Amino acid sequence: MGYVMKQEIKRRPFLKSLIGAGVATSLVHGQEKEEGTGEKDGKRIGWAIVGLSRLSERSIGPALKKTKHSKLTGIVTGTPEKARVWQKKYDVPDSGVYNYDNFDSMIDNPDIDVVYIVLPNSMHKEFTLRAAKAGKHVYVEKPMAITPGDCREMIAACDEAKVKLGVAYRLQFEPHHVEAMRFAREEVFGEVMHIDAGFGFRAGDPKQWRLKKAMGGGAMLDVGVYVIQACRYIYDEEPVSVSAVEVKTDKEKFAEVDETITWMMQFASGRTANLFTSFNMGGNNTMTVYGKKGCYGIKPCFGTGGQMGWTSDKEIPLSFPKTDHFKDQMDLFSEAIIDGKEWRVDGSEGLKDHLVMEAIFKSVVSGKVEMVGKVYA
Amino acid sequence: MGYVMKQEIKRRPFLKSLIGAGVATSLVHGQEKEEGTGEKDGKRIGWAIVGLSRLSERSIGPALKKTKHSKLTGIVTGTPEKARVWQKKYDVPDSGVYNYDNFDSMIDNPDIDVVYIVLPNSMHKEFTLRAAKAGKHVYVEKPMAITPGDCREMIAACDEAKVKLGVAYRLQFEPHHVEAMRFAREEVFGEVMHIDAGFGFRAGDPKQWRLKKAMGGGAMLDVGVYVIQACRYIYDEEPVSVSAVEVKTDKEKFAEVDETITWMMQFASGRTANLFTSFNMGGNNTMTVYGKKGCYGIKPCFGTGGQMGWTSDKEIPLSFPKTDHFKDQMDLFSEAIIDGKEWRVDGSEGLKDHLVMEAIFKSVVSGKVEMVGKVYA
Missing domain, CATH: 3.30.360.10 (Dihydrodipicolinate Reductase; domain 2)
Structure with a gap:
């Protein structure tokens, strides 16, 4: 046991606080109150999308534009033409454009806080491990991976790198x-x-x-x-x-x-x-x-x-x-990062x-x- | 094989005819047309209820009063006080009152055409066999019995006695x-x-x-x-x-x-x-x-x-x-008897x-x- 313990133990307290919490925006913080440094105002977490699939194109990209605390600062794609279209549409700088080979150099890019993995399921583990190694928080599409063993590796890697790992179970906030x-x-x-x-x-x-x-x-x-x-x-x-x-x-x-x-x-x-x-x-x-x-x-x-x-x-x-499920889940994850709060819908859920x-x-x-x-x- | 064959083979043709049949009253006759002897007008099949349970009291008895082709002509109960109440309410003659011991003497009662078995499930087989032996058509509450073996015995007994066997799947006509x-x-x-x-x-x-x-x-x-x-x-x-x-x-x-x-x-x-x-x-x-x-x-x-x-x-x-499910199923069964038609929801269904x-x-x-x-x- 051990490495998933941290994520496991917070489930019950959270769920108690869920009672009466009502809607999504209260869901991230558990029972704790916002400590109110005011830092969050205007602050936006930088997201890089890995895999410019139809889901990225139709849902995730447009949703990011509607968020309060998130912005698209990176894209990872094997297709340069797609990169150009996205750069134009979302104002992504050249320094934020990666392919699957140079992905790991993202470690040097301070504008990217979170990597959102929107790849075929079989690639979720590899890119989670690489993102964690690059010091980035990871948000991974469902299903988290292919096997429980994959999930355990992904959880361990993110724990070790001290980055958050969120699974895109968007309905948890619907x-x-x-x-x-x-x-x-x-x-x-x-x-x-x-x-x-x-x-x-x-x-x-x-x-x-x-x-x-x-x-x-x-x-x-x-x-x-x-x-x-x-x-x-x-x-x-x-x-x-x-x-x-x-x-x-x-x-x-x-x-x-x-x-x-x-x-x-x-x-x-x-x-x-x-x-x-x-x-x-x-x-x-x-x-x-x-x-x-x-x-x-x-x-x-x-x-x-x-x-x-x-x-x-x-x-x-x-x-x-x-509601826009993608906007809500991404902004809540960004808030959790800004506030340094634990994230409930984490690797243990996957x-x-x-x-x-x-x-x-x-x-x-x-x-x-x-x-x-x-x-x- | 053999003894359920007769009931089995009519299923497919019926179901073809069901297409477009619409509502319950068309359901009994399959593709065949009413042969129109006119005999059915005013004719009522005599039903004996075996077991004056709450279901009999609240649903089956009152439903019989609403039927066009059925009437209550017999009751079977172990409780004489119940018999008196029912006789009064439904105008059942003394000759139509039986208990579980003298049940079999019903063979001599021409006013009873059908026996409706409303007893605890474990008694369905015994009373189906006895009713068939007494030459009565059988209508049995669901579940038909306890085991498939029971059902086979019941089907065989009714086939042998040349009486109809209906299972009270009332929703087939809803x-x-x-x-x-x-x-x-x-x-x-x-x-x-x-x-x-x-x-x-x-x-x-x-x-x-x-x-x-x-x-x-x-x-x-x-x-x-x-x-x-x-x-x-x-x-x-x-x-x-x-x-x-x-x-x-x-x-x-x-x-x-x-x-x-x-x-x-x-x-x-x-x-x-x-x-x-x-x-x-x-x-x-x-x-x-x-x-x-x-x-x-x-x-x-x-x-x-x-x-x-x-x-x-x-x-x-x-x-x-x-609709009154009990009224509909009983009257349709009575009509099938009057018309000499096969009954679709029979022992093979059970x-x-x-x-x-x-x-x-x-x-x-x-x-x-x-x-x-x-x-x-």
């Missing part, structure tokens, strides 16, 4: 999800006992990296991870065992990766969850939480196009305006999800209920 | 469920691929028979069976394997029977279902069907208090007035659900994916 956590903590609908949830979409282009095993493809790692995360933060409890079945209807397109997995999770308290993920079915983008006295849900639940909530009690709404996924993949092969591995292995 | 079947058959929301469903309630009285193993208690047999049924009639396909986990939070109250089971079903076509049943949680009374182009659901889904439907397309409603439940109970113990047994064993 108001419907935050309220859903509060309902569970305060037992607004009684003790929460069961969750039905699923997230899937139809993968189009048969050549995309999401369909390649070596790149870390597959529905579970890509979108199933959201569903696992949601159960864990709604229940504030770790699953002890899982039972999973894989279904493959298109053996050619999904030759290398999982197309559809349905799985159940069991928690020590007796809570259960029935879950689903797919690269070959749209529509299933929902979560319903059943408490002993009523139920509530979010649908659409996991996408970036806006959430819609409902509850079994007309007097208790679950409805908030649409590790815990990967431990669950490891058990799911094991169950798919064994056809048996499999225990979820422990954080302190 | 308009929201009928429409949900049509959506699936016509692929109104694309090919249906996944179902999330659950049905549970909190069992009150710790002394009730539902908590006793010897009486056929437990959540799965009592309410889980609805969820299995629904998946089977939505998909019009039999599950090939299941994976199930039991959760027990109250080991005293649920010492003898299952409290909560979550399970998954896999179908040869690649369809999946994530399901849930519980005697210790209310609220979960829903079904969501995911097609490749959209989704729809019913919530509340399985109770008698009225269904509410929804779809992902505002232009396609899933909404019907509340057997198929029990084969699934057998695999679920096996999986709970083995912790493995279990294959569902075949109808033609």
